[in-house]
């Protein structure tokens with residue numbers, strides 16, 4: 249609720265030209281300024297706290313509770329307005345159909361929560377305690393009410409929560425374990441009848457009520473996707489923001505300098521939101537206090553002698569970090585380079601060195617992994633932010649999968665060059681998987697588009713060389729998708745079993761470079777073991 | 778006397794294989810991995826630790842760097858997403874450029890996902906160590922670019938979390954820009970009447 253009046257431009261008849269102007273006439277202070285307009289402000293920033301909150305679940309789709317059909321079925325948010333002294337009824341709790349005070353009040357828990365059928369498997373955290381609070385408020389205001397709560401489990405694990413739960417029971421609230429299957433309305437009285445299977449007693453019960461409050465859950469705010477792509481953040485499977493580490497860095501985003509506070513990271517109540525806000529402020533403050541930060545030395549370098557001035561690298565850089573003009577050598581602006589490696593994988597003239605993720609280093613890894621019994625192994629290129637982290641998540645969750653995979657980490661899937669994939673096949677890999685972030689979640693804006701393009705070229709190449717293209721696979725696996733990583737590994741193992749020794753031998757020869765592209769030096773040193 | 782070949786003879790890798798208590802050693806034959814590592818090209822010492830990240834483990838790395846004149850370090854333990862900063866700092870303290878340290882992920886990517894397959898897990902662990910050691914031979918010291926941090930924070934969202942974070946930052950003397958898409962701050966909390974557990978007003 250704004251503390252001063254604002255014009256709600258969605259409802260105003262129009263200010264350009266002024267269609268009605270009554271408000272300006274009525275305002276003696278001449279405070280209405282129709283010429284005020286949105287402005288874009290630019291500020292330099294050293295740290296960001298993302299606290300974009302939540303959206304409340306809209307129960308319209310759960311028609312069995314009759315929210316759209318019956319006047320006296322309301323949401324817990326609507327309840328808040330009806331019980332609030334500053335609300336439309338000045339805090340007198342009346343029901344919508346006849347403005348009478350209801351005596352038999354029902355609450356349904358988990359509306360839009362813990363329900364995988366509607367894609368909302370998580371617990372919203374706050375609704376149990378909110379309902380308990382509501383029953384206490386009602387019992388306090390109106391000693392004659394009968395509150396009935398329909399629930400699956402009551403989660404009252406916070407400090408002094410159990411005490412509140414007990415007080416609610418002592419105040420006469422009935423707790424019935426079981427969610428209503430159906431709600432009917434008497435068209436005359438507008439009273440409601442709720443049918444519920446009481447799972448404690450095992451009996452089917454009918455309860456007549458004057459009003460039913462749906463204890464609605466919460467969901468990630470709809471702006472989350474926009475903020476997520478602006479700041480290159482990731483989401484967990486329930487759609488909230490993913491933190492850097494669940495125990496060790498619970499308020500840090502994987503993107504440096506970005507921190508989370510409140511609901512947008514996971515459902516939590518006011519106290520926890522305040523705690524997390526404090527933690528975020530302290531993390532952000534520490535960063536601002538340091539004055540300077542070190543940038544990881546993983547940026548791109550261009551060898552001006554080797555550069556053939558083709559401009560390919562500048563075309564693929566998602567950050568515009570490469571300056572190139574026709575006929576000139578390309579130059580990297582180090583402070584702008586994020587180190588994805590898309591340029592390094594694109595340059596056909598070996599002119600780019602990705603510091604700490606060089607061709608030599610990555611090819612040496614591939615060769616070492618495949619030195620012994622390559623036919624038993626699946627080579628997996630995994631990007632640091634999503635699929636490598638997804639594999640970590642599989643580990644943290646102890647999800648088992650076949651031990652045939654061998655992971656090579658790159659910062660971005662766009663770093664994986666054609667040469668790396670071909671070299672894996674030449675070394676005898678039956679299956680190669682390139683994996684990265686889901687399309688919209690790329691940590692490097694959209695570098696993974698280059699991955700997709702390169703894979704297409706590689707599939708064409710393999711096909712031409714008479715190699716089954718499906719032996720090269722592409723998967724997008726997020727940091728939260730440990731399950732998916734394990735599932736993909738199982739599929740890769742099945743695929744591996746279909747690859748014969750003859751195929752592998754044929755591939756080794758079919759993919760030999762026509763003109764030796766890898767300089768002798770690298771081959772010699774890397775192959776020395 | 779023949780002059781020593783430049784690259785090959787200069788590489789001196791130390792490999793540190795971590796048990797992580799039983800987290801890794803429970804599923805991987807760490808003793809066998811250590812023996813295997815010792816025979817890899819460029820490796821001059823291979824050590825098995827119970828907990829490499831703990832002080833005794835880190836000291837062992839530092840001592841070995843000095844004793845064996847190591848110029849590359851491979852830590853075969855957990856995910857670099859957890860302990861890369863720890864071990865980079867560790868080798869730095871022993872005088873090595875932090876980019877000369879490489880990790881092999883034997884825990885999240887191996888022991889934790891292949892319990893009950895000791896042979897498969899051990900083979901995989903050996904490959905991961907071989908891969909890290911092969912990569913280590915090509916590692917180069919790197920200098921990090923240092924950039925100034927603008928001393929101003931942005932808080933996106935003016936609900937209870939955003940307000941609290943802004944106030945705390947401001948109390949600590951930082952400039953804060955708070956953005957809110959609605960005409961007023963307060964968010965969802967301002968739409969509530971009383972809040973639990975104290976049953977007092979939300980605003």
Ligand code: SF4
Pocket residue numbers: 550554555556557558559560561562572577578594595596597598599600
């Ligand atoms: S792609 Fe390679 S050769 Fe082409 S401009 Fe970039 S660095 Fe130079």
Ligand code: SF4
Pocket residue numbers: 547548564565566567568569570580584585586587588589590591592
């Ligand atoms: S493409 Fe990636 S690595 Fe290359 S300059 Fe741009 S940001 Fe840096």
Ligand code: SF4
Pocket residue numbers: 795796797798800801827828829830831854855856860884
């Ligand atoms: S270094 Fe990693 S694997 Fe080793 S004890 Fe520490 S946490 Fe465990």
